[in-house]
Amino acid sequence: MPKKNAFYAQSGGVTSVINASAAGVIETARRHRGKIGKILAGRNGIIGALREELIDTSKETKANIAGLRHTPSGAFGSCRHKMKSFEENRAEYERLIEVFKAHDIGYFFYNGGGDSADTCHKVSQISKNLGYPIQAIHIPKTIDNDLPFTDNCPGFGSVAKYVAISTREAAMDIAAMCESSTKVFILETMGRHAGWIAAAGGLAAEQEGDAPHIILFPEIAFDEKKFLARVKRSVKRYGYCVIVASEGTAYKDGTFLSASGTTDAFGHAQLGGLAPRLAQMVKSELGYKYHWAVADYLQRSARHIASATDVEQAYALGEAAVEMAVAGKSAVMPTIERGKGKRYSWRIGEAPLDKVANVERTMPRNYITRDGFGITDLGREYLEPLIQGEDYPPYRKGMPQYVRLRNELVPRKLKKRFKV
8 A cells, every 4th residue: 555644733731741752653653654654743733634734744853853752842732622523513524634635644643632532533433434544543641640541641640740849849848937937838730520630749748747738639529627627737736738739629519619610622611729719718717827839831841850751651652653553553542551560560552542532530539548638558559650760851051952843834735724
């Protein structure tokens, strides 16, 4: 069969290691020149395909592609565009085929989270619904760590490392000042329905009394009285209280403490403002002086302190996606499978996209302590290997040196423009 070009795109919130997956895809595809032609990247995700804005990665040097491995953010631009079903929006799928045909694209690699897996699965159905041959492979990425069938998700290990370190360092600051100043510190992390990121804060503790003294999980219904009682007890016992709170913390009826009343492009409730709300609760009921911080984009962009394990896995999954496509597979996602035994090991597996899409994996209850405010030994055993190792980017004049690609677009071949 004549070789086809490949399309690669990044989707959803970017991470400190998604570009490592991109490097894995591009470098591996370049090794398969007999089967894969050019690797075209979508400018701003799937939108780039719909608008026929395709970046020619062959214009990038080997050094720059290799440099993606230590560069955060999304080198080609990302998006939050949710494709509706084939029945609801046939025009988008027909447009994809127009672009794919015009640029001889036969491979589709989509790098993202749960919603991106859904998009990739829908694209894989083009072969059946519209008769255009396309091999679609989803490459997992999400700091939320909530995709099923994979031990963990690229992006999460580095966020976990950042949150754990930040919790420990902030706790040392509060401990030094609590006698005459701040007694409560709250760190708000991302995590809508799954508390994996907040749980990582628990790795900061090494012995009884170490921070964080309270972790708030979306999986555990928030009880204001129990929360305030625990804050009071921690201050009395240790002199201060450090709290790591997931933005998805909710009451028993499912109402988010931090719901803003708006939704994003995927229809998810926009969250934010949990930390100041908790802080005000502490101030009004207990009178303690407080400080709070929101990890927000800092946690997912902190490539300077990324987990070496995370970087390695992100690259390996991009590499595996290409190998799967070359082997003739489609509608699958490469996964990470944890090995058995005390010493951490992992290997690449795979999962069918129709089982992955629109499924969220939350924290197992046995990873959370009985009182709902901390992580168990089992939780620690799961989390610790994922933050291991340092993979520092190169530095110059005290600053990390990150790659900036040319991102040169291939010439358009279609006269028709498509509005997204």
